[in-house]
Amino acid sequence: MTQIMLFNSKDDQNIENTDKERSPDHLPFNQNFIFQLAEIINLRYNNPHEGSYVNDLRKSGLNKIAQKVGEEAVETVIAALNDTEQEFIGETADLIFHLLVLLREKNVSLQMVTDKLLQRHHEYQK
Ligand SMILES: N=c1c2ncn([C@@H]3O[C@H](COP(=O)(O)OP(=O)(O)OP(=O)(O)O)[C@@H](O)[C@H]3O)c2ncn1[C@@H]1O[C@H](COP(=O)(O)O)[C@@H](O)[C@H]1O
Structure with missing residues:
Protein backbone atom coordinates (compact mmCIF):
# COMPACT_ATOMS: atom_id res chain seq x y z
CA MET A 1 0.00 0.00 0.00
CA THR A 2 1.34 3.39 -0.91
CA GLN A 3 1.36 5.81 1.99
CA ILE A 4 0.75 9.47 1.23
CA MET A 5 2.04 11.80 3.93
CA LEU A 6 0.15 15.01 4.47
CA PHE A 7 1.57 17.86 6.50
CA ASN A 8 -0.54 19.85 8.88
CA SER A 9 -0.98 23.60 8.77
CA LYS A 10 1.82 24.02 11.32
CA ASP A 11 4.26 22.98 8.60
CA ASP A 12 2.91 25.69 6.34
CA GLN A 13 4.31 28.21 8.80
CA ASN A 14 7.79 27.00 7.79
CA ILE A 15 7.32 28.91 4.53
CA GLU A 16 9.01 31.84 6.27
CA ASN A 17 12.16 29.78 6.92
CA THR A 18 15.30 30.33 4.90
CA ASP A 19 16.19 27.78 2.20
CA LYS A 20 18.94 26.39 4.42
CA GLU A 21 16.49 25.59 7.20
CA ARG A 22 14.27 23.53 4.88
CA SER A 23 15.10 19.90 4.28
CA PRO A 24 13.69 18.02 1.25
CA ASP A 25 11.72 15.64 3.49
CA HIS A 26 10.14 18.47 5.47
CA ARG A 44 -5.36 5.76 -10.62
CA TYR A 45 -3.33 4.18 -13.43
CA ASN A 46 -2.62 1.09 -11.34
CA ASN A 47 -6.20 0.82 -9.97
CA PRO A 48 -8.46 2.25 -12.69
CA TYR A 53 -10.97 11.63 -14.72
CA VAL A 54 -7.41 10.26 -14.77
CA ASN A 55 -8.80 6.91 -15.84
CA ASP A 56 -10.83 8.63 -18.60
CA LEU A 57 -7.63 10.28 -19.85
CA ARG A 58 -5.70 6.99 -19.62
CA LYS A 59 -8.36 5.26 -21.73
CA SER A 60 -8.25 8.09 -24.33
CA GLY A 61 -4.55 7.39 -24.92
CA LEU A 62 -1.31 9.27 -25.51
CA ASN A 63 -2.51 11.43 -28.42
CA LYS A 64 -5.47 12.83 -26.43
CA ILE A 65 -3.35 13.42 -23.30
CA ALA A 66 -0.65 15.21 -25.32
CA GLN A 67 -3.36 17.29 -27.01
CA LYS A 68 -4.78 18.28 -23.60
CA VAL A 69 -1.33 19.42 -22.45
CA GLY A 70 -1.02 21.54 -25.60
CA GLU A 71 -4.47 23.09 -25.05
CA GLU A 72 -3.78 23.83 -21.39
CA ALA A 73 -0.40 25.38 -22.30
CA VAL A 74 -2.10 27.72 -24.80
CA GLU A 75 -4.83 28.60 -22.25
CA THR A 76 -2.11 29.36 -19.68
CA VAL A 77 -0.30 31.71 -22.06
CA ILE A 78 -3.57 33.48 -22.96
CA ALA A 79 -4.45 33.84 -19.28
CA ALA A 80 -0.96 35.24 -18.56
CA LEU A 81 -1.52 37.94 -21.16
CA ASN A 82 -5.21 38.74 -20.69
CA ASP A 83 -6.71 37.40 -17.49
CA THR A 84 -6.67 37.95 -13.76
CA GLU A 85 -4.04 36.41 -11.51
CA GLN A 86 -6.57 33.85 -10.20
CA GLU A 87 -7.49 32.77 -13.74
CA PHE A 88 -3.79 32.47 -14.60
CA ILE A 89 -3.22 30.35 -11.49
CA GLY A 90 -6.17 28.11 -12.44
CA GLU A 91 -4.90 27.55 -15.99
CA THR A 92 -1.39 26.86 -14.68
CA ALA A 93 -2.83 24.24 -12.30
CA ASP A 94 -4.68 22.60 -15.23
CA LEU A 95 -1.44 22.56 -17.22
CA ILE A 96 0.64 21.03 -14.44
CA PHE A 97 -2.02 18.41 -13.69
CA HIS A 98 -2.28 17.30 -17.33
CA LEU A 99 1.52 17.35 -17.69
CA LEU A 100 1.75 14.98 -14.70
CA VAL A 101 -0.72 12.65 -16.45
CA LEU A 102 1.41 12.82 -19.64
CA LEU A 103 4.52 11.93 -17.62
CA ARG A 104 2.72 8.88 -16.16
CA GLU A 105 1.46 7.88 -19.60
CA LYS A 106 5.08 7.97 -20.82
CA ASN A 107 6.30 6.10 -17.70
CA VAL A 108 8.52 9.03 -16.78
CA SER A 109 8.43 9.93 -13.08
CA LEU A 110 8.38 13.47 -11.72
CA GLN A 111 11.56 12.50 -9.85
CA MET A 112 13.30 11.84 -13.19
CA VAL A 113 12.42 15.40 -14.27
CA THR A 114 13.54 16.99 -11.00
CA ASP A 115 16.77 14.93 -11.22
CA LYS A 116 17.36 16.51 -14.63
CA LEU A 117 16.76 19.99 -13.21
CA LEU A 118 19.09 19.25 -10.30
CA GLN A 119 21.77 17.98 -12.69
CA ARG A 120 21.48 21.19 -14.71
CA HIS A 121 21.64 23.23 -11.51
CA HIS A 122 24.91 21.54 -10.55
CA GLU A 123 26.29 22.15 -14.04
CA TYR A 124 25.47 25.87 -13.73
CA GLN A 125 27.43 25.98 -10.45
CA LYS A 126 30.67 24.87 -12.18
N1 LIG B 1 -6.11 18.16 -10.18
C1 LIG B 1 -7.01 17.57 -10.81
C2 LIG B 1 -7.66 18.19 -11.93
N2 LIG B 1 -7.51 19.40 -12.50
C3 LIG B 1 -8.38 19.44 -13.50
N3 LIG B 1 -9.08 18.30 -13.58
C4 LIG B 1 -10.14 17.93 -14.52
O1 LIG B 1 -9.66 18.25 -15.79
C5 LIG B 1 -10.74 18.60 -16.59
C6 LIG B 1 -10.35 19.91 -17.24
O2 LIG B 1 -10.65 19.80 -18.48
P1 LIG B 1 -11.16 21.07 -19.24
O3 LIG B 1 -11.14 22.30 -18.39
O4 LIG B 1 -10.36 21.14 -20.48
O5 LIG B 1 -12.65 20.68 -19.44
P2 LIG B 1 -13.27 19.79 -20.56
O6 LIG B 1 -13.31 20.62 -21.78
O7 LIG B 1 -14.55 19.30 -19.99
O8 LIG B 1 -12.25 18.54 -20.76
P3 LIG B 1 -12.25 17.55 -22.02
O9 LIG B 1 -13.64 17.05 -22.24
O10 LIG B 1 -11.69 18.34 -23.20
O11 LIG B 1 -11.28 16.43 -21.61
C7 LIG B 1 -11.99 18.76 -15.74
O12 LIG B 1 -12.85 17.65 -15.90
C8 LIG B 1 -11.40 18.75 -14.33
O13 LIG B 1 -12.27 18.11 -13.40
C9 LIG B 1 -8.65 17.48 -12.61
N4 LIG B 1 -9.02 16.22 -12.28
C10 LIG B 1 -8.39 15.64 -11.23
N5 LIG B 1 -7.39 16.26 -10.49
C11 LIG B 1 -6.68 15.55 -9.40
O14 LIG B 1 -6.58 14.20 -9.74
C12 LIG B 1 -7.01 13.40 -8.65
C13 LIG B 1 -7.62 12.12 -9.19
O15 LIG B 1 -8.79 12.44 -9.90
P4 LIG B 1 -9.78 11.28 -10.38
O16 LIG B 1 -9.01 10.47 -11.37
O17 LIG B 1 -10.96 11.97 -11.01
O18 LIG B 1 -10.14 10.49 -9.19
C14 LIG B 1 -8.01 14.26 -7.89
O19 LIG B 1 -8.06 13.88 -6.53
C15 LIG B 1 -7.41 15.64 -8.06
O20 LIG B 1 -6.43 15.84 -7.04
Whole structure:
Protein backbone atom coordinates (compact mmCIF):
# COMPACT_ATOMS: atom_id res chain seq x y z
CA MET A 1 0.00 0.00 0.00
CA THR A 2 1.34 3.39 -0.91
CA GLN A 3 1.36 5.81 1.99
CA ILE A 4 0.75 9.47 1.23
CA MET A 5 2.04 11.80 3.93
CA LEU A 6 0.15 15.01 4.47
CA PHE A 7 1.57 17.86 6.50
CA ASN A 8 -0.54 19.85 8.88
CA SER A 9 -0.98 23.60 8.77
CA LYS A 10 1.82 24.02 11.32
CA ASP A 11 4.26 22.98 8.60
CA ASP A 12 2.91 25.69 6.34
CA GLN A 13 4.31 28.21 8.80
CA ASN A 14 7.79 27.00 7.79
CA ILE A 15 7.32 28.91 4.53
CA GLU A 16 9.01 31.84 6.27
CA ASN A 17 12.16 29.78 6.92
CA THR A 18 15.30 30.33 4.90
CA ASP A 19 16.19 27.78 2.20
CA LYS A 20 18.94 26.39 4.42
CA GLU A 21 16.49 25.59 7.20
CA ARG A 22 14.27 23.53 4.88
CA SER A 23 15.10 19.90 4.28
CA PRO A 24 13.69 18.02 1.25
CA ASP A 25 11.72 15.64 3.49
CA HIS A 26 10.14 18.47 5.47
CA LEU A 27 8.75 20.72 2.80
CA PRO A 28 5.64 22.82 3.41
CA PHE A 29 2.46 21.06 2.25
CA ASN A 30 2.10 23.06 -0.97
CA GLN A 31 5.57 22.16 -2.17
CA ASN A 32 5.16 18.47 -1.46
CA PHE A 33 1.68 18.17 -2.92
CA ILE A 34 2.88 18.08 -6.51
CA PHE A 35 4.70 14.81 -5.72
CA GLN A 36 1.62 13.53 -3.87
CA LEU A 37 -0.55 14.40 -6.88
CA ALA A 38 1.84 12.48 -9.15
CA GLU A 39 1.44 9.52 -6.80
CA ILE A 40 -2.38 9.84 -6.85
CA ILE A 41 -2.26 9.78 -10.66
CA ASN A 42 -0.01 6.71 -10.48
CA LEU A 43 -2.53 5.01 -8.16
CA ARG A 44 -5.36 5.76 -10.62
CA TYR A 45 -3.33 4.18 -13.43
CA ASN A 46 -2.62 1.09 -11.34
CA ASN A 47 -6.20 0.82 -9.97
CA PRO A 48 -8.46 2.25 -12.69
CA HIS A 49 -12.08 2.83 -11.77
CA GLU A 50 -15.16 4.41 -13.33
CA GLY A 51 -15.74 8.07 -12.57
CA SER A 52 -12.02 8.81 -12.38
CA TYR A 53 -10.97 11.63 -14.72
CA VAL A 54 -7.41 10.26 -14.77
CA ASN A 55 -8.80 6.91 -15.84
CA ASP A 56 -10.83 8.63 -18.60
CA LEU A 57 -7.63 10.28 -19.85
CA ARG A 58 -5.70 6.99 -19.62
CA LYS A 59 -8.36 5.26 -21.73
CA SER A 60 -8.25 8.09 -24.33
CA GLY A 61 -4.55 7.39 -24.92
CA LEU A 62 -1.31 9.27 -25.51
CA ASN A 63 -2.51 11.43 -28.42
CA LYS A 64 -5.47 12.83 -26.43
CA ILE A 65 -3.35 13.42 -23.30
CA ALA A 66 -0.65 15.21 -25.32
CA GLN A 67 -3.36 17.29 -27.01
CA LYS A 68 -4.78 18.28 -23.60
CA VAL A 69 -1.33 19.42 -22.45
CA GLY A 70 -1.02 21.54 -25.60
CA GLU A 71 -4.47 23.09 -25.05
CA GLU A 72 -3.78 23.83 -21.39
CA ALA A 73 -0.40 25.38 -22.30
CA VAL A 74 -2.10 27.72 -24.80
CA GLU A 75 -4.83 28.60 -22.25
CA THR A 76 -2.11 29.36 -19.68
CA VAL A 77 -0.30 31.71 -22.06
CA ILE A 78 -3.57 33.48 -22.96
CA ALA A 79 -4.45 33.84 -19.28
CA ALA A 80 -0.96 35.24 -18.56
CA LEU A 81 -1.52 37.94 -21.16
CA ASN A 82 -5.21 38.74 -20.69
CA ASP A 83 -6.71 37.40 -17.49
CA THR A 84 -6.67 37.95 -13.76
CA GLU A 85 -4.04 36.41 -11.51
CA GLN A 86 -6.57 33.85 -10.20
CA GLU A 87 -7.49 32.77 -13.74
CA PHE A 88 -3.79 32.47 -14.60
CA ILE A 89 -3.22 30.35 -11.49
CA GLY A 90 -6.17 28.11 -12.44
CA GLU A 91 -4.90 27.55 -15.99
CA THR A 92 -1.39 26.86 -14.68
CA ALA A 93 -2.83 24.24 -12.30
CA ASP A 94 -4.68 22.60 -15.23
CA LEU A 95 -1.44 22.56 -17.22
CA ILE A 96 0.64 21.03 -14.44
CA PHE A 97 -2.02 18.41 -13.69
CA HIS A 98 -2.28 17.30 -17.33
CA LEU A 99 1.52 17.35 -17.69
CA LEU A 100 1.75 14.98 -14.70
CA VAL A 101 -0.72 12.65 -16.45
CA LEU A 102 1.41 12.82 -19.64
CA LEU A 103 4.52 11.93 -17.62
CA ARG A 104 2.72 8.88 -16.16
CA GLU A 105 1.46 7.88 -19.60
CA LYS A 106 5.08 7.97 -20.82
CA ASN A 107 6.30 6.10 -17.70
CA VAL A 108 8.52 9.03 -16.78
CA SER A 109 8.43 9.93 -13.08
CA LEU A 110 8.38 13.47 -11.72
CA GLN A 111 11.56 12.50 -9.85
CA MET A 112 13.30 11.84 -13.19
CA VAL A 113 12.42 15.40 -14.27
CA THR A 114 13.54 16.99 -11.00
CA ASP A 115 16.77 14.93 -11.22
CA LYS A 116 17.36 16.51 -14.63
CA LEU A 117 16.76 19.99 -13.21
CA LEU A 118 19.09 19.25 -10.30
CA GLN A 119 21.77 17.98 -12.69
CA ARG A 120 21.48 21.19 -14.71
CA HIS A 121 21.64 23.23 -11.51
CA HIS A 122 24.91 21.54 -10.55
CA GLU A 123 26.29 22.15 -14.04
CA TYR A 124 25.47 25.87 -13.73
CA GLN A 125 27.43 25.98 -10.45
CA LYS A 126 30.67 24.87 -12.18
N1 LIG B 1 -6.11 18.16 -10.18
C1 LIG B 1 -7.01 17.57 -10.81
C2 LIG B 1 -7.66 18.19 -11.93
N2 LIG B 1 -7.51 19.40 -12.50
C3 LIG B 1 -8.38 19.44 -13.50
N3 LIG B 1 -9.08 18.30 -13.58
C4 LIG B 1 -10.14 17.93 -14.52
O1 LIG B 1 -9.66 18.25 -15.79
C5 LIG B 1 -10.74 18.60 -16.59
C6 LIG B 1 -10.35 19.91 -17.24
O2 LIG B 1 -10.65 19.80 -18.48
P1 LIG B 1 -11.16 21.07 -19.24
O3 LIG B 1 -11.14 22.30 -18.39
O4 LIG B 1 -10.36 21.14 -20.48
O5 LIG B 1 -12.65 20.68 -19.44
P2 LIG B 1 -13.27 19.79 -20.56
O6 LIG B 1 -13.31 20.62 -21.78
O7 LIG B 1 -14.55 19.30 -19.99
O8 LIG B 1 -12.25 18.54 -20.76
P3 LIG B 1 -12.25 17.55 -22.02
O9 LIG B 1 -13.64 17.05 -22.24
O10 LIG B 1 -11.69 18.34 -23.20
O11 LIG B 1 -11.28 16.43 -21.61
C7 LIG B 1 -11.99 18.76 -15.74
O12 LIG B 1 -12.85 17.65 -15.90
C8 LIG B 1 -11.40 18.75 -14.33
O13 LIG B 1 -12.27 18.11 -13.40
C9 LIG B 1 -8.65 17.48 -12.61
N4 LIG B 1 -9.02 16.22 -12.28
C10 LIG B 1 -8.39 15.64 -11.23
N5 LIG B 1 -7.39 16.26 -10.49
C11 LIG B 1 -6.68 15.55 -9.40
O14 LIG B 1 -6.58 14.20 -9.74
C12 LIG B 1 -7.01 13.40 -8.65
C13 LIG B 1 -7.62 12.12 -9.19
O15 LIG B 1 -8.79 12.44 -9.90
P4 LIG B 1 -9.78 11.28 -10.38
O16 LIG B 1 -9.01 10.47 -11.37
O17 LIG B 1 -10.96 11.97 -11.01
O18 LIG B 1 -10.14 10.49 -9.19
C14 LIG B 1 -8.01 14.26 -7.89
O19 LIG B 1 -8.06 13.88 -6.53
C15 LIG B 1 -7.41 15.64 -8.06
O20 LIG B 1 -6.43 15.84 -7.04
